Structures are given as C-alpha cells and as structure tokens.
Amino acid sequence: MTATILDGKATAAAIRAELRERVDALRARGVVPGLGTVLVGEDPGSAAYVAGKHRDCAEVGITSIERQLPATATQTEVEATVAELNADPACSGYIVQLPLPRGLDEQRVLGLMDPEKDADGLHPVNLGKLVLMQEAPLPCTPRGCLELLHRYGVPTAGAEVVVVGRGVTAGRPMGLLLTRRTENATVTTCHTGTKDLAAHVRRADVVIAAAGVPGLLTADMVKPGAAVLDVGITRVVGPDGKGRYTGDVAPEVREVAGWLAPMPGGVGPMTRAMLLSNVVEAAERALADR
C-alpha cells in the first residue's frame, strides 16, 4: 500500500483563495483585517516562518504589521510591543513567534495579549475556552490537522487516535479538539513518559506525530491503512554540514499508511493557513460587535 498524500500545500492554497473572498467582503464593509507579528531575536527558522506568514497575508489581502526586536530585548520591551498591538485598531489579531529567546518569560508575554486578538489561540483564556468547549480562536497546528483530515474525508468519529507529544502548541490542544462531540475520537496522548510507544501507535487509526524527535515513528509501528500526520519539524545538520528540517515520521511509513501528511508539505502549510483564518474570523467578529 502507498499512502494517499494529505497535501497541505494544495489545501492551504485552496483555503487562502476562500479567505481572499471573505477579506474582499470585509473590505467592502470598510474593514481591512491586519495580522501583527512579534519576532524577537535572529533565529533564521523563526524569521523564515514570520516572513512566510506575511507573504500569505499579501496574497489574501490582509495588512501586515511587523514588529522585530533584537535578541537582547528585555521583558519590558517585549511587553510594551504586546501592549502596542493590543491597542492598535489596524491589528485584528497577532502572534508572538515562539520560542522567545532564553531569559524571556513566554507565558507572561502570552498572558498579556488581548485574548480577542490572539491569532494563535495560545492565550490562557482561549486554551481554557477550548477545555470548556466554548467558542475561541484555536491553535493553528491542531486546527490545521483537523481541517486536513476533514477535507480528505478521513473519519475521526469512533476512531482511535494516538497523539505523540504533549506540547502546548500542538499535542495537548490536539487531544482536546479531537474529543469534542463534533469529532468524537478516542484519544491517547503519548509522551516521553510512555512505556511502550509502539504498542499504542499500532492500535491507532490516526496518528499525530508531534514529538519533535526526527524519525521517531517507523513503519513497523503503524497499523496498515492508518492516517499519519507528521507535525514534527526539527533542524538537523547533515554530514555535509548543511542544516535541514526533518519530521518525526520515517520515509518508509508511506508504504504502510493509508494517508500521510508529510513534512514538508503537510501540516506546516496548514498551520499558516489556519493563522489567516483566525485573523479573518477576528475581523469578522469585530465587525459583528460594532
């Protein structure tokens, strides 16, 4: 068996085209959605992700509001930028690119964001709403995984899902999303404390690999026909000394799985598309509240 590829790149392009129409409709009513980004430091990966987000904004008609601070920025300076974006009427939603440089208190920064403008769904109030199953912006990566499963007709109702990884941006909220009544999956979250990872994964109809451990998921661990989504993205340095990104899923999994969201080209582009969705939804909510 060779897996059907869950093509995040093509799906994200289709979503951007749909969002373009919603942005045009907002514009016709005098509202221009704006995405703010706060990038602290010079990490090339983070800088590339932020640049990609602004390219997407240009394509869809969302205004870009870029704030860049040096790696030496103090907690007070980062918090002042957050306060500035909270107050900026042109900014419908914004993100603080993670991770922040060492020494900065990430959770404190996220907690100071206006939850209404939290385009990443990572504010404690919005994560709390996710637990309570109340409407709120959703974290982009798990939302992107779900959207990909839906658009390819991969069933979640009654499915056994194994999420590998318990991080706040992906693994933890993924479990919460999949256990909502609308998805109705049975979820097992595996992590570094899990005794027999392979035994859990072998039972799964859907596997979300979000551990950040290159090649962790091998073909022998996957039930034939299962859907596998590779959320991992780790920078490794090859024998040639050159850096590259690698996922959590070994290449041979493609021969066993029924569906595969690869890295690159699977969940990553969907993460970006879901960020745009969150911004457009924030602008639509603001218009409705006027």
Ligand SMILES: Nc1nc2c(c(=O)[nH]1)N[C@@H](CN(C=O)c1ccc(C(=O)N[C@@H](CCC(=O)O)C(=O)O)cc1)CN2
């Ligand atoms: N504030 C946030 N910080 C971070 C998040 C996040 O959702 N919010 N997630 C990651 C980084 N990230 C978005 O910010 C992100 C990572 C990777 C991709 C992506 O499209 N990857 C490509 C592969 C890499 C490439 O070729 O450029 C892919 O999978 O095809 C998008 C977004 C951590 N920080």
